[in-house]
Amino acid sequence: MGREAQITQTFVELADTFVKDFDVVDFLHQLTVRCREILAVTDAAVLLAHPGERLHSPAPCDPSPAFQEVIAAALAQGPALDAYRTATAQIPTRQVQARTRWPTFTAQTRAAGYHYTCALPMRLREDILGSLLLLRTAARPLPAADLALAQAFADAATLGLLHAHTREHQEMVNQQLHTALHSRIVIEQAKGILAARRNTSLNHAFNAIRHHARNHGKLLTTVARDVIDHELLASPDGQRTDTASE
Missing domain, CATH: 1.10.10.10 (Winged helix-like DNA-binding domain superfamily/Winged helix DNA-binding domain)
Incomplete structure (x- = not known):
């Protein structure tokens, strides 16, 4: 399947939240899978702040201890947390910026083999659900076109989740999010x-x-x-x- 077809399929998947058996964990996992397949990233993770104010990592991901430690660090410090709190993209242009802003998180990502990280908010107008964390083993920043596409994916996923909340199965979706961790x-x-x-x-x-x-x-x-x-x-x-x- 070509890249354009993959992009189209991804937007279709992210809009498909009205099915009776909608599975929020599967939905979020697909978002990370498509990011790895389509974008110039090594790994991706979704961090949500539902329920409550703290971020959680609900989607299945790389089970390696190193990556799990990166996710744990991201919940306390780093671009994902700042993207959620500010509702703006956190895109350091140089690694030295990341080390200065997020020393603990950056040290953890370097130890795991990642040399560049950024995060995009999962938002729709005043609603912000969390953030999308993108990681690269390459030290170069993510290409601008990939950043724009990643933000579009994050926005589509946010819209899908918010639409799911307005459906008859809102209680089911809330329960899935509550038990996602x-x-x-x-x-x-x-x-x-x-x-x-x-x-x-x-x-x-x-x-x-x-x-x-x-x-x-x-x-x-x-x-x-x-x-x-x-x-x-x-x-x-x-x-x-x-x-x-x-």
């Missing part, structure tokens, strides 16, 4: 378990979980718990190995 932990555990069972990569394991959730109209978290508790997807055909009912 725990959900991410459950999904990461399921990815690791399934990858070990199938002797495959974490990405392939997650894709299997996501495919099963979409095919059966279930939330990612529900399928992840079944993988952990009932050996769902233990075999490549997606069946359980025990007698638990579907």
Whole structure:
């Protein structure tokens, strides 16, 4: 698929929040996946401030300890937190600027192998939900065209989430956001378990979980718990190995 087609598909995905079985965790994960696929970034993470004022990391991401430490640092200091608080993009032009403004966060990202980071607000007019953190192993700033596209993705995702809140399933979306941090932990555990069972990569394991959730109209978290508790997807055909009912 060409880049233009990928961009078009991404905007379609980010607008698709009116489905009955809308899964906010899957939605946010797709945003980070598309950023890595389309933009000149190594990794991406969504940080949301719902519920409450503190930022959380609800979307499944790279489970490596180094990246998890970067995310933990980003919740306390750095461009993602400032983008949320100011509702403006945080785009340092030189690494020395980042070291001066966010010394602890910058030291953590350097230790993890990232040499440039920036963040964009997830906002719509007066509503700001969080921020989109972008990380590069290259020391050069992100190209201006990619920054503009990333902001468009963040804006589309924000619009989609706010629209989801106005629908009949607002209570369900709020509950998903409320439990998203725990959900991410459950999904990461399921990815690791399934990858070990199938002797495959974490990405392939997650894709299997996501495919099963979409095919059966279930939330990612529900399928992840079944993988952990009932050996769902233990075999490549997606069946359980025990007698638990579907």
